Amino acid sequence: MAPAAPAKGDTPAPQAVPPKRPPPRTPQRRKRGWLGPLLLLLLILACAFFAWQWWQGLQRHQGDWRAAVAALQHGHEQLAGDMAAEHRAATERMAQMEAELAAREQAAPVSGEQHWLINEAISLASLAEQQLLLTGDPEAARRLLRAADEVLARSEAPETVRLRAALAADIEKLAAADHVDLVAVMLRLDGLQQQVPELVLPRRERTAVPAAEQAQPVAPSATPPSFWERLLSRLPVQVRRHQGAVPLPLEADSRQLLRLNLESVLQEARLALMQGRAPLYDAALERADTLLAEWFADSDPAVIAFREALAELRAVPVTRALPDIGDGLAALKQARAGEAQQ
Known part of the structure; x- marks a missing residue:
């Protein structure tokens, strides 16, 4: 029997909606379900492995x-042991040396006093030689040698007569020496060395080569070049040959080398003067004058004044201002060596 139709104007009763069922799980969702824990487990294992490696390192x-x-620590202990052994050995050597010195002083007290007097005289004679070389003052050096002679005069040993005679000979050499202000000479050499960059080089043109010589071909050599000739031909060296005088002005490098050569010659003269080597001093000044005459302009006022200053410096009696006073010092050192052997 069919249900009765709802009356007109009546609201239809709501029908019950059946609940929705979740969709069934597919195999892909099941794979995703165990993939996350697997990755987490692998990450934990990797972290544990790296932590273990770090711990092992x-x-x-x-x-x-x-x-x-x-x-x-072992090296420190070994070094401490070596230092202690060396300290003990040094202490023993010092005690032995002190015992030997005490025995010598008790056996020969006069020789010990003689030794100290000779050492003091050697110190004064060395100061005299240094004073003469540094300042060129013979009077100051003579005073020091006289002080050394007075020191030896306090000794009663017969051998001091020979030593005093050697010192007296040196004192007489200083008395005959000329007083030259060597400091002023060295300062003047320094001033000349500073003037070298301002010197003027002359201008000399290249000598013209005749046309016949220019056109003349070079005949080939009958013999093959040697090994050294082939080696030199490959080196980056340029050999220039000039007919007659070298053309001037020179190149920049050549001019610099020429001035450096002149400065080195002046420096050599200064060092020879400080060492008291008069022949080397005169030879260096002569080479400097030769360089000026050969390479620099003769008409330049600076070059003329430079050469005049060199002539004045060469006229300084350096040989007589720096006499050899090493005989007394050598005799004193020989006497001290003889005492040491005894």
């Missing part, structure tokens, strides 16, 4: 550090 480094510390 740390243990190895700690073992190396412990070995290094042990080696340093």
